[in-house]
Amino acid sequence: MQQLQNISLLPYNTFGIDVTAEHFADVNALADLQELPAGLPLHILGGGSNILLTGQVHGLVLHNKLKGIAVVRENDDHVWLSVASGEVWHDFVLHTIEMGLGGIENLALIPGTVGAAPIQNIGAYGTEVKQTIEDVSFWHLSERTLVTLSNAECHFGYRDSIFKTQLRGQFFITSVTFRLNKKPVLNTSYGAIEQELNEVGIAHPTVKDVAQAVIRIRTSKLPDPKVTGNAGSFFKNPTIPLAHYKMLQAAYPSIPHYPVSDDTVKVPAAWLIEQCGWKGHRTGDAGVHTKQALVLVNYGHASGNEIWQLSGDIIDSVANRFNISLEREVQVW
Ligand code: FAD
Numbered sequence: 001m002q003q004l005q006n007i008s009l010l011p012y013n014t015f016g017i018d019v020t021a022e023h024f025a026d027v028n029a030l031a032d033l034q035e036l037p038a039g040l041p042l043h044i045l046g047g048g049s050n051i052l053l054t055g056q057v058h059g060l061v062l063h064n065k066l067k068g069i070a071v072v073r074e075n076d077d078h079v080w081l082s083v084a085s086g087e088v089w090h091d092f093v094l095h096t097i098e099m100g101l102g103g104i105e106n107l108a109l110i111p112g113t114v115g116a117a118p119i120q121n122i123g124a125y126g127t128e129v130k131q132t133i134e135d136v137s138f139w140h141l142s143e144r145t146l147v148t149l150s151n152a153e154c155h156f157g158y159r160d161s162i163f164k165t166q167l168r169g170q171f172f173i174t175s176v177t178f179r180l181n182k183k184p185v186l187n188t189s190y191g192a193i194e195q196e197l198n199e200v201g202i203a204h205p206t207v208k209d210v211a212q213a214v215i216r217i218r219t220s221k222l223p224d225p226k227v228t229g230n231a232g233s234f235f236k237n238p239t240i241p242l243a244h245y246k247m248l249q250a251a252y253p254s255i256p257h258y259p260v261s262d263d264t265v266k267v268p269a270a271w272l273i274e275q276c277g278w279k280g281h282r283t284g285d286a287g288v289h290t291k292q293a294l295v296l297v298n299y300g301h302a303s304g305n306e307i308w309q310l311s312g313d314i315i316d317s318v319a320n321r322f323n324i325s326l327e328r329e330v331q332v333w
């Protein structure tokens with residue numbers, strides 16, 4: 001494994017933050033992980049689409065370039081694919097669509113790598129990746145062994161998994177096995193998908209039609225990181241007690257909500273942030289996207305600390321007005 005020194009991370013993060021990594025190396029094979037040097041703090045980098053860099057990164061940045069997709073099992077209903085963690089997520093989605101397989105079409109166009117997908121259980125348009133994951137394999141950094149966890153052992157939740165809790169900082173995900181459907185069951189329940197399909201006159205959609213509808217919706221709403229730096233939703237959508245929601249509803253009858261359980265509901269953080277007047281806000285080059293209040297943006301040369309400061313100001317104002325604590329989704333380095 002070849003180590004480089006003082007490498008700019010500008011091309012490696014979608015927020016477009018210009019900081020350097022003290023040491024940087026590509027991981028091309030499992031053998032590279034077996035030979036990792038001891039004593040350096042390790043930082044694992046996929047597509048850099050869910051990180052905020054707030055200063056020089058000390059230690060060794062491991063850039064995941066593990067590649068390969070293989071069919072490992074098949075029956076009348078399903079195909080199991082083992083996918084190396086450095087594969088680009090959207091390319092993998094397109095690959096499964098070309099194979100006629102269903103399961104991850106609603107997750108089209110999410111940036112990043114396959115290996116990062118289980119960490120926050122990526123989700124969009126009524127689907128979460130946990131619905132198709134069979135197992136996840138990782139290199140345990142301190143025990144120096146390869147471990148495989150079943151779906152149940154990953155403790156998936158909304159934007160959450162064991163990789164963000166008990167195993168935090170201890171693993172390099174090497175591959176993910178997916179179970180996909182030969183007889184796809186489409187999920188077009190998310191309002192905008194139905195509407196998009198109707199608009200183009202598709203009554204009996206295929207997996208490809210659904211993916212294309214998702215791609216069109218996403219392109220119209222979310223900023224393209226190649227044009228404007230961002231990391232998608234900066235915050236998670238908060239879940240609050242039903243009683244709290246009822247109080248807010250009395251004051252704000254239009255507050256959107258989604259039931260989570262009998263006594264909790266989720267409210268869109270974008271709505272809370274917009275109500276506080278932040279949508280379209282800009283301080284220097286750090287801002288809140290004009291079309292989606294949940295997305296913080298870098299208009300050019302914002303520093304990670306400026307974005308961090310803005311996110312803190314948003315958290316404070318939402319807490320003051322609604323008594324709700326927003327939690328950051330983006331991983332801060
Ligand atoms: P990185 O940003 O490189 O890493 C994220 C974290 O995971 C870091 O802490 C890193 O150390 C760790 N990590 C990454 N790979 C590994 C590995 N192999 N082993 C161990 N640790 C690892 N997310 C959604 O869920 N739904 C969306 O709809 C969505 N839309 C987005 C839209 C845009 C425009 C953008 C920019 C982002 C969006 N995201 C969305 C967030 C992001 O795409 C996902 O979180 C994605 O899975 C991150 O992948 P990555 O490879 O870029 O991870």
Ligand code: EPU
Pocket residue numbers: 123124125126221231232233234235236237256268269270271272274279291292293294329
């Ligand atoms: N809304 C506003 N103002 C806005 C935007 C949205 O009030 O500026 C309200 C509207 O009521 C809208 C609701 O918020 O109906 C939800 O908005 P949207 O459908 O755009 O979804 P979101 O909650 O903002 C979540 C995910 C996205 C995912 C989309 C689509 C989280 C944190 N975010 O966003 O994931 O793509 O749903 O399923 O759960 C990501 O995680 O990075 C991400 C982009």
